[in-house]
Amino acid sequence: MSLxxxxxxxxxxxxxxxxxxxxxxxxxxxxxxxxxxxKRKKLLLKDEIERVRLTMPAPTLH
Structure with missing residues (x-):
């Protein structure tokens, strides 16, 4: 699965x-x-979303 x-x-x-x-x-x-x-589960998901976003490469301008 892609990021x-x-x-x-x-x-x-x-x-x-x-x-x-x-x-x-x-x-x-x-x-x-x-x-x-x-609410606890939602917060854990929010943290996971942030971790995934930080590992994604920055978009390039072409």
Whole structure:
């Protein structure tokens, strides 16, 4: 898998977690612990996205 494909997949998962967090916060039956776990996963994904971006070569101007 190319770095660009991997980055796109990580960003997709990050957006899904954002949606899941928004739904959980809006739901009165969700637990604070569950929301905290989703936020932790989102933060880990954000860190991974940043690591991948740092390893990608800089775009060249042709």
């Amino acid at each position: 660009q494909t991997h980055l796109a997949e990580l960003e997709r998962k990050h957006r899904q977690l954002e949606e899941a967090i928004a739904q959980a916060v809006a739901s009165p039956s969700s637990s604070d612990l569950g929301v905290a776990e989703l």
